[in-house]
Amino acid sequence: MKGFWLLIAGLLLLPAIALAQPNTIKLKGITVDAANHIPLPFVSLGLKGTDLGTVSTSNGEFELSVAEKHVSDTVVISMVGYMQLRYTVKELSQLLKANPQIPMEAATYTLNEVEVTSKKLRTVTLGNKATPAGVGMTPFKFSNLGNEIGLLCKVKGKTTYLEEFNVDIFLNDYDTLFFRLNIYTVENGLPKDNILHEPVYLKFTGKKGKANINLQPYNLVVNEDFVVSLEYVKRLKKVDLTRKEQSGLYFGARKAFGGTVFTRTASQADWNIISSGLFAPKMAVEAKSQ
Structure with missing residues (x-):
């Protein structure tokens, strides 16, 4: 089974051949x-x-x-x-x-009022925090810019302050990973509006480890479930071609019951839902919640 998933992941990395159409x-x-x-x-x-x-x-x-x-x-x-x-x-x-x-044209935003509370806040991890040893995956079809993968984060109606996003890099053969972070509201079970007011990018160099983004400067407060996603926006340059069985980019993943995963192939494509699939990426948001 492991070999099967590695084969599928490898096929996703093959470059697309763009044929000229008349x-x-x-x-x-x-x-x-x-x-x-x-x-x-x-x-x-x-x-x-x-x-x-x-x-x-x-x-x-x-x-x-x-x-x-x-x-x-x-x-x-x-x-x-x-x-x-x-x-x-x-x-x-x-x-x-x-x-x-x-x-x-630059957009203007009306800042939402943030309720200051004296309640003691607790630290929570939203998304998927389990990463069994030896499990890896790749969610992107790297031939197409705009590919996106997201994970549902449940806050259960509690006011929640987002502090950090992180994702486990299981294996990386590229010089510098570069993705855009998106955070969406949820409507009818699907990602809807991006709550960010400025672009936020994830950069990572190295073979493996945790890639993270400090979210505190963006003052992100939510009280409803949301989707956090990574979007492939910049071509990656592969620098290590020595491995044959396993090469490319693999994110840490969790087997079964990893939460609801959303994917789409382009910025205006329809979202696909993978509910409690075989593999879910280890993407998480560290937060403070009431």
């Missing part, structure tokens, strides 16, 4: 801040309700090939901290021909 529309441009025209990195672009999507590079550049049958479909351009843009494929294609820059 009837396609190429969307190519640069995402920029509307106020200063500085390139915006890691902006998500995707066709609503489909697996078609990408993420702009660290220089704001993007390229997405779309079949002509999607000409009337909606392209959503989004990034935490900025107003979301929506165009049909035809509209966006025409805009890019006139000007390759896509300006994005």
Whole structure:
């Protein structure tokens, strides 16, 4: 069984072969801040309700090939901290021909009131904190930017202050891991709105260990269940090809009853639910709760 899962994980790492199609529309441009025209990195672009999507590079550049049958479909351009843009494929294609820059306006947020309480807070771990020795997994299809995996965190209606996110790196053959952290509200059992007001990234170098993010500077307070996720937004450079049976990136995982896992292949794709599956990633949020 172990060999089977390692085989599946390895197959997910194979690069996709992009075949040129004769009837396609190429969307190519640069995402920029509307106020200063500085390139915006890691902006998500995707066709609503489909697996078609990408993420702009660290220089704001993007390229997405779309079949002509999607000409009337909606392209959503989004990034935490900025107003979301929506165009049909035809509209966006025409805009890019006139000007390759896509300006994005900074969003304004109304800060929620935080209730100060004298109650003693207790430390809690939300998500999946169990990592049996020898269990590893890889949740991403690395050929597609925008792939995402998330885990349901239950707070049971208690006011909860999020302090740290962490994930176990079981094995890493890449130079630097780089993912975007997202934290979503839950509606009808699915991730809905991102509660973050600015992008938060996870960076990790090394073969294995715990990768973490200090969440305290972001003043994140929740009182309802939420989903914490990692999104693949930057191509990874593989530096170790010596292993044959097990290589690539494996996250620590838990066998069975690991909680509800959510995955999607692009920023505007539908979410898939894996409830109490065979493996769930060791992703956790350390918090203080009433």
